Amino acid sequence: MVDLTHGGLGGDGHAAGHAGELELYHPTNWVTKYVFSQDAKVIAIQYGLTALAIGLVALVLSWLMRIQLAYPGALAFIDADRYYQFITMHGMIMVVYLLTAVFLGGFGNYLIPLMLGARDMMFPYLNMLSYWIYLVAVLVLAAGFFVPGGPTGAGWTLYPPQAILANTPGQQWGIIIMLVSLMLFIVGFTMGGLNYVVTVLQGRTKGMTLMRMPLTVWGIFTATVMALLAFPALFVGAVMMLFDRLLGTSFFMPSIIAMGEPLDTAGGSPILFQHLFWFFGHPEVYIVALPAFGIVSDLISTHARKNIFGYRMMVWAIVVIGALSFVVWAHHMYVSGMNPGFGFFFATTTLIIAVPTALKVYNWVLTLWRGDIHFTVPMLFALGFIVTFVNGGLTGLFLGNVVVDVPLSDTMFVVAHFHMVMGVAPILVIFGAIYHWYPKMTGRMLNDAMGKIHFWVTFLGAYAVFFPMHYLGLLGVPRRYFESGDISFVPPSAQTLNEFMTIAALVVGAAQILFLFNLAWSLRHGKPSGGNPWGATTLEWQTPETPPPHGNWGAERPVVYRWAYDYSVPGAASDFLAQNDPGPGPAAAAPIGEGGR
Amino acid sequence: MSVVLVFLLLVLGIAFWWLVRQGLFSKPWVEVGVAGGMPIVEPSPPRAARVGLAVFLVVMGSLFALTVSAYLMRAGLGDWRPVRLPGILYVNTFTLVVSSLALETARTGARRGDLASVRTGLLAGGFTALLFLAGQLVAWWQLNAEGYYLASNPANAFFYLVTALHGLHVAGGLVALGRVTGRMLKGAGVAALSLGVGLCATYWHALLVIWLVLMGLLTSWIGDFILICRQLLA
Numbered sequence: 001m002v003d004l005t006h007g008g009l010g011g012d013g014h015a016a017g018h019a020g021e022l023e024l025y026h027p028t029n030w031v032t033k034y035v036f037s038q039d040a041k042v043i044a045i046q047y048g049l050t051a052l053a054i055g056l057v058a059l060v061l062s063w064l065m066r067i068q069l070a071y072p073g074a075l076a077f078i079d080a081d082r083y084y085q086f087i088t089m090h091g092m093i094m095v096v097y098l099l100t101a102v103f104l105g106g107f108g109n110y111l112i113p114l115m116l117g118a119r120d121m122m123f124p125y126l127n128m129l130s131y132w133i134y135l136v137a138v139l140v141l142a143a144g145f146f147v148p149g150g151p152t153g154a155g156w157t158l159y160p161p162q163a164i165l166a167n168t169p170g171q172q173w174g175i176i177i178m179l180v181s182l183m184l185f186i187v188g189f190t191m192g193g194l195n196y197v198v199t200v201l202q203g204r205t206k207g208m209t210l211m212r213m214p215l216t217v218w219g220i221f222t223a224t225v226m227a228l229l230a231f232p233a234l235f236v237g238a239v240m241m242l243f244d245r246l247l248g249t250s251f252f253m254p255s256i257i258a259m260g261e262p263l264d265t266a267g268g269s270p271i272l273f274q275h276l277f278w279f280f281g282h283p284e285v286y287i288v289a290l291p292a293f294g295i296v297s298d299l300i301s302t303h304a305r306k307n308i309f310g311y312r313m314m315v316w317a318i319v320v321i322g323a324l325s326f327v328v329w330a331h332h333m334y335v336s337g338m339n340p341g342f343g344f345f346f347a348t349t350t351l352i353i354a355v356p357t358a359l360k361v362y363n364w365v366l367t368l369w370r371g372d373i374h375f376t377v378p379m380l381f382a383l384g385f386i387v388t389f390v391n392g393g394l395t396g397l398f399l400g401n402v403v404v405d406v407p408l409s410d411t412m413f414v415v416a417h418f419h420m421v422m423g424v425a426p427i428l429v430i431f432g433a434i435y436h437w438y439p440k441m442t443g444r445m446l447n448d449a450m451g452k453i454h455f456w457v458t459f460l461g462a463y464a465v466f467f468p469m470h471y472l473g474l475l476g477v478p479r480r481y482f483e484s485g486d487i488s489f490v491p492p493s494a495q496t497l498n499e500f501m502t503i504a505a506l507v508v509g510a511a512q513i514l515f516l517f518n519l520a521w522s523l524r525h526g527k528p529s530g531g532n533p534w535g536a537t538t539l540e541w542q543t544p545e546t547p548p549p550h551g552n553w554g555a556e557r558p559v560v561y562r563w564a565y566d567y568s569v570p571g572a573a574s575d576f577l578a579q580n581d582p583g584p585g586p587a588a589a590a591p592i593g594e595g596g597r
Numbered sequence: 598m599s600v601v602l603v604f605l606l607l608v609l610g611i612a613f614w615w616l617v618r619q620g621l622f623s624k625p626w627v628e629v630g631v632a633g634g635m636p637i638v639e640p641s642p643p644r645a646a647r648v649g650l651a652v653f654l655v656v657m658g659s660l661f662a663l664t665v666s667a668y669l670m671r672a673g674l675g676d677w678r679p680v681r682l683p684g685i686l687y688v689n690t691f692t693l694v695v696s697s698l699a700l701e702t703a704r705t706g707a708r709r710g711d712l713a714s715v716r717t718g719l720l721a722g723g724f725t726a727l728l729f730l731a732g733q734l735v736a737w738w739q740l741n742a743e744g745y746y747l748a749s750n751p752a753n754a755f756f757y758l759v760t761a762l763h764g765l766h767v768a769g770g771l772v773a774l775g776r777v778t779g780r781m782l783k784g785a786g787v788a789a790l791s792l793g794v795g796l797c798a799t800y801w802h803a804l805l806v807i808w809l810v811l812m813g814l815l816t817s818w819i820g821d822f823i824l825i826c827r828q829l830l831a
Binding site: 315323560 | 598601602605608609612613616619620621622623624625626628629630631641642644645648649652653655656659660663664667670671674676747748750751754755758762
C-alpha cells in the first residue's frame with residue numbers, strides 16, 4: 001500500500017512559492033541531495049546508472065552464450081545448466097531491469113517534469129522510494145548468482161511446471177529469488193508509475209494542454225498506464241508460483257510423474273500461467289516501444305528542423321497501439337494447444353496493430369521528407385531505429401500468423417525477430433536519447449567522433465549478429481539449445497555463420513566500452529553545450545540554468561503558448577520557436593500540407 | 598480472461614472519453630496562445646492526491662480482476678470442488694460494511710467541520726477494519742481445523758490466495774488510516790484531516806466492493822449468475 005496522503009496535506013513545512021503549487025522538498029545535505037534525493041532528475045540518473053550496471057552483466061552473459069554457440073566447449077565453465085541460467089538472466093535483465101527501468105524510471109523521471117514545465121513529480125517521496133525498491137530488486141536478482149544452485153535457468157518466461165521442478169537449474173533458490181525480485185520491481189514501479197501518470201494529469205504548467213505535450217511525454221505516459229495495468233498480471237503469476245514452490249499448492253502444477261515417481265502436485269493448470277505471463281508480456285513489448293516511438297519522433301523533428309508530420313495521428317496511434325496491445329497476448333501461445341478460433345482472433349488483432357504502427361513509420365519518413373536533416377549522432381541513432389524497427393516489425397507479421405508461426409516456433413527466427421524489434425531498436429533509441437539529452441543533464445556535449453564510431457559499429461554490428469540469425473531460424477536451428485550436435489537438416493555452414501555472429505557480437509559489445517568512456521570523459525572534457533545546443537522547442541531546453549537545479553525553473557514556471565514542433569516557421573526570426581515563446585505570428589502561417597494533416 | 602478484458606474495456610472506455618474531452622481532436626499547430634482552446638486547470642496538491650488514489654485503485658482493480666480471471670479459468674475445469682465457506686465470513690462482510698459506513702460518516706463529518714463525528718468515524722472505522730482482519734484469520738483457522746488445507750486442493754489454494762491478497766490491502770489501508778488517526782489524536786484540526794479522511798473513505802469503499810465481488814465468487818453466486826445468463830442467451 002502506498003501512502004497517498006503524503007505531501008497532500010500541506011499542514012507543515014515550507015511556504016509555497018505560488019498559490020496552488022506543490023511544495024518542494026528541500027535537501028539539507030549531500031546525502032539528501034544526491035543519495036536519498038527526492039528530485040526527479042537525480043532519481044532519473046540513479047535509475048539510469050543502476051540499469052546500465054545490471055545491463056552490463058546481461059551483455060557479458062550474451063557474450064558467454066555466443067561464445068558457447070560458436071565454439072562449443074571453448075569455455076570450460078559453461079555447461080548446459082549454466083547456459084540456461086545465462087539465457088534466463090540475460091532475457092529478464094534486458095527486458096525488465098534495463099529497458100523498462102531506463103525508459104520509464106530514467107527518461108520518464110528526467111523528462112516528464114521538465115517537458116511539462118513542472119518543478120518536480122507530484123509525489124517526490126514516493127518517487128524516491130520507487131528507486132530504492134528498484135535497487136533492492138536489482139540486488140536481489142544479482143544475488144541469484146551467488147546462492148547455492150545459482151540463478152534460475154527456466155528461461156525468461158519462467159514457464160511452470162518445469163520452472164519449479166527438480167533438475168531445472170536454480171530450482172532450489174534461484175527461482176524464489178527471481179520471483180521475489182520481480183515482485184519488488186513491480187511494487188517499486190507502481191510507485192513510480194503513479195507519479196508519472198499523476199504528474200502528466202495534474203502537474204502541467206499553464207498553457208500545456210494534452211495536445212501540446214511533446215510525443216516523448218505521450219509515449220512515456222501511455223506506456224506507464226499500460227505498465228500499471230499489465231504488471232499486476234506478472235505479480236499475480238509470481239505470487240501463485242511462489243505459493244507452488246514454497247507452500248506446496250498446485251496453482252500451476254498438474255499431476256506429474258517424474259522419473260517414474262508421481263509427485264505430490266495435482267490439479268494445477270500450466271496454461272493459466274502462460275495466460276497471466278503473456279497478459280503482462282505482450283503489453284511489455286509496447287511498454288518499451290512506445291517511449292521509444294515518442295523519443296524518436298522528437299529527435300527526428302528536432303534534428304531535421306521540421307515539425308512532426310501528423311502530430312494528431314501520432315498521438316492517436318500511440319493510444320490505439322496501447323489499447324490494442326492488451327488483446328494480442330495469446331499470439332505467444334499458438335503452440336500451446338489453442339482452439340483454432342482463438343488463434344484466428346489473436347492473429348487478426350496482431351495484424352491490426354500493424355496499422356497504427358505503420359502509420360507512425362510513414363509519419364517519421366514524411367517528417368524527414370524535405371527536412372533540413374542534420375546527421376548528428378542522435379539523428380543517426382533515430383534513423384537506425386526506424387530501419388531496425390521496420391525490419392523487426394515485418395518479421396513480426398510472419399510470426400503473427402498461426403500457420404507461419406507454428407513451424408518457426410522455438411527457432412532462431414523468433415530470437416532474431418524479438419532482438420531486432422525490442423532489443424536493438426529500443427537500445428538504439430536509448431543511445432540516441434542519451435546523446436541528445438546528455439548536454440541538458442551535464443552542460444557538456446558528448447564527443448562527436450566517438451559517438452559516430454559508436455553508432456556505426458553498434459548499428460552495423462547488430463545487423464551482422466541478427467540478420468544471419470533469421471536465416472538460421474529458417475533452416476530450423478532451434479533456440480535455447482546449449483549445443484546443436486548433429487542435426488541432419490542443419491548444414492555445417494551454419495556453424496561458420498555462428499562463428500561470424502559471435503565475432504560480431506563481441507565487437508558490438510566492446511564498442512559499448514567506448515560509449516561508457518565517452519560518458520565519463522565528456523563529463524570533464526566535453527565541449528560546453530549552453531542551454532539549448534540543438535535549437536529545440538520543448539521546455540526542458542528553456543530552463544534558466546543548465547543543468548537545471550532543483551525546482552527547474554527559478555522564480556516562475558514557464559507559460560506555454562504553442563505546440564512542441566514549431567520548427568522553420570516562415571517569417572519567424574529563428575528557425576525554431578520555443579513552446580514558451582509568445583510571438584510573433586500564429587503557427588498557422590505554416591504552409592498547408594506541412595503542418596501535419 | 599474475460600473478466601479482466603471487461604475490466605480493461607471499462608478503464609479504456611473512461612480513458613477515451615476523458616481524452617476526447619481533453620481536446621484529442623484539437624489542432625495544436627494552428628492554436629497559439631496561453632489556453633490553447635482548453636480551460637486552464639491550476640495544479641493543486643489535494644486534487645493530485647485524489648487523482649493519485651484513483652490511479653492506484655485502477656491498478657488494484659487490475660490486480661483483482663486478474664486474480665478473479667485466474668480463479669474462474671481454473672474453476673471452469675470440471676474437477677473443481679469449492680470450499681465450504683465458514684459462516685464467519687458473512688459476519689466479516691457485515692463488519693467491513695460497517696467499517697466503510699463509519700469512514701463515510703467521518704468524511705461527511707469532515708465536510709461539515711464536525712470534529713466529533715470525524716473522531717467517532719475514524720476510530721470506529723479503524724476498529725471494525727481490525728475486527729474484519731481478525732475475523733478473516735478466524736476463518737482460516739476454522740478451515741484448517743476442518744481439514745481444508747492450503748495445499749490439499751486448488752479451490753482451497755485460491756481461497757487462501759484471494760483472502761490473503763484482500764487482507765493485505767486492508768492492512769495497507771490501515772497504515773494510512775493509522776497515520777490520519779495519529780494526526781487527529783495529536784490535535785490536528787478538521788481542515789488538515791479532511792483530505793486524508795476522504796482518501797481513506799474512498800479506499801475503504803473500493804475494498805468493500807472488491808470484497809463483495811470476491812464473496813460472490815467464493816460462494817459461486819457469480820458462477821451461477823453467469824450460468825443463468827448463458828442459458829438465457831442460448
